[in-house]
Amino acid sequence: MTPSAQTPRPRMVVPKLVEAHCHLDKCHSFHRLGPVGGDLRKAIETQAADRDNWTEDDLRARAGQGLQEAAMAGCSALRTHIDWRDTASPPRAWSVVTELAQGMAGMTVQCAALMGVDQMADATFCNAVARGIAPTGGVLGAFVLDHADRTAGLRNMFDAAARHGLPLDFHADEGLGDFDGVEAIADMAIETDFAGPILCGHACGLMDKDTATLARVIDKLARAGIAVCALPTTNLYLQGRAHGTPDRRGLTRLRELQAGGVPIVLASDNVADAFCPVGRHDPMEALHLGVMGAHLDPPFGRWLPAVTTHAAAALGLRPVLVKGSSPRDLLLSTATTTADLVAGRGSLTPLHEGPT
Ligand SMILES: [Zn+2]
Numbered sequence: 001m002t003p004s005a006q007t008p009r010p011r012m013v014v015p016k017l018v019e020a021h022c023h024l025d026k027c028h029s030f031h032r033l034g035p036v037g038g039d040l041r042k043a044i045e046t047q048a049a050d051r052d053n054w055t056e057d058d059l060r061a062r063a064g065q066g067l068q069e070a071a072m073a074g075c076s077a078l079r080t081h082i083d084w085r086d087t088a089s090p091p092r093a094w095s096v097v098t099e100l101a102q103g104m105a106g107m108t109v110q111c112a113a114l115m116g117v118d119q120m121a122d123a124t125f126c127n128a129v130a131r132g133i134a135p136t137g138g139v140l141g142a143f144v145l146d147h148a149d150r151t152a153g154l155r156n157m158f159d160a161a162a163r164h165g166l167p168l169d170f171h172a173d174e175g176l177g178d179f180d181g182v183e184a185i186a187d188m189a190i191e192t193d194f195a196g197p198i199l200c201g202h203a204c205g206l207m208d209k210d211t212a213t214l215a216r217v218i219d220k221l222a223r224a225g226i227a228v229c230a231l232p233t234t235n236l237y238l239q240g241r242a243h244g245t246p247d248r249r250g251l252t253r254l255r256e257l258q259a260g261g262v263p264i265v266l267a268s269d270n271v272a273d274a275f276c277p278v279g280r281h282d283p284m285e286a287l288h289l290g291v292m293g294a295h296l297d298p299p300f301g302r303w304l305p306a307v308t309t310h311a312a313a314a315l316g317l318r319p320v321l322v323k324g325s326s327p328r329d330l331l332l333s334t335a336t337t338t339a340d341l342v343a344g345r346g347s348l349t350p351l352h353e354g355p356t
Pocket of ligand 1: 021022023171269270
C-alpha cells in the first residue's frame with residue numbers, strides 16, 4: 001500500500017451557498033448594450049434603453065443562464081430583483097423567472113420587486129403590488145436614496161409587508177456620499193416593530209459617515225435585526241468614479257457592521273450587464289472579492305456565513321448548519337483550508353453526488 005493510499009485526502013463540507021441579491025432580468029445583456037462604463041445613473045439609463053429587447057424568450061434565455069450559473073456555483077437559494085414599472089401587476093420577467101424556478105430542483109428562488117421608494121408613497125399602489133406578489137412568495141423591495149416622499153414610501157412598504165407577510169429588501173444608499181436612507185429604514189423598522197426579515201443591499205453611504213454617526217446607525221441596524229448585503233462587483237465598478245483610476249472603494253463598512261452585531265451578507269448583484277460588464281452568479285466569488293475590497297482578514301470561517309447561514313436568514317430561510325443536515329443541503333470541497341475554499345481552489349460539488 002502506498003503512503004498516498006493510506007492517507008485519506010482532506011475534504012471540507014460546507015452548507016450550500018445562498019445568492020442573496022442578483023438581477024436575472026438584466027443579466028447577460030452586456031453584449032448588445034453598446035458603450036458601458038459610467039456611474040450608477042449612467043448604468044440605469046443604459047440598461048433602461050435595453051428593455052425593449054426583454055421579450056419572453058429573451059428573458060427566459062438570459063435568466064435561465066443566470067440560474068444555471070448559480071446552481072453550478074453550489075447555490076440552494078437565490079433572490080433576484082425584478083425591475084418594476086408603474087403598473088400594479090407584476091412585469092413579464094416576474095412570471096418568466098417564476099416559471100424557470102419551477103424547473104430548478106433543489107433551489108429556492110425568490111423574486112423581489114424593485115422600484116423607486118417614491119412610487120411606494122402611493123399607498124394604494126403599494127398595497128396592490130404587495131397583494132399581487134404575496135401569492136408568488138414575492139419580496140417587497142425598493143430603491144432608496146434621497147427620493148422625495150421617502151418616509152411615506154417606507155411607511156407604506158412596512159405596513160403592506162406586515163399586512164401580507166412579506167420580507168423586505170432595499171437597494172439603500174447605493175453611492176458614496178452623505179446619504180441617510182439606511183438609517184431611515186432602520187428607524188422605520190424600529191418604529192413599526194416589523195417582524196419579518198429585512199435585507200439592505202449596498203449601504204455604500206456608510207463609508208462617508210463620521211465615527212459617531214456610523215456607530216449610531218450600526219446600533220439601530222442591530223436592534224432592528226436588519227442584515228446588510230455588500231455587492232462588491234457592481235459597487236467597485238460603479239462607485240467612486242471621477243477621472244482615471246479610482247482611489248476609493250464603493251463597498252460598505254463590512255468589518256464595523258459585523259463587529260457591531262449586524263449580520264453581513266455578500267452577493268453577486270449585476271452580471272454582464274450595464275452595471276457590471278463582468279461577474280458571475282457565484283456567492284463564493286463575491287466573498288473572494290470582498291476579502292480584497294474590504295480587507296476581510298483570516299480566519300475565513302467567520303466570513304463564510306455571509307454566503308451561507310446569514311444569507312439564508314436574511315432571506316427568511318432556515319439557515320443550514322453542517323451538523324445534522326441532510327447531505328442534499330451540503331457541499332463537498334477538495335479545498336483543505338478555508339482560504340483555499342474562498343479562493344476557489346479545489347472542486348465544490350453537492351455532497352450527495354460528490355467524488356468518493
Ligand atoms: Zn442590485
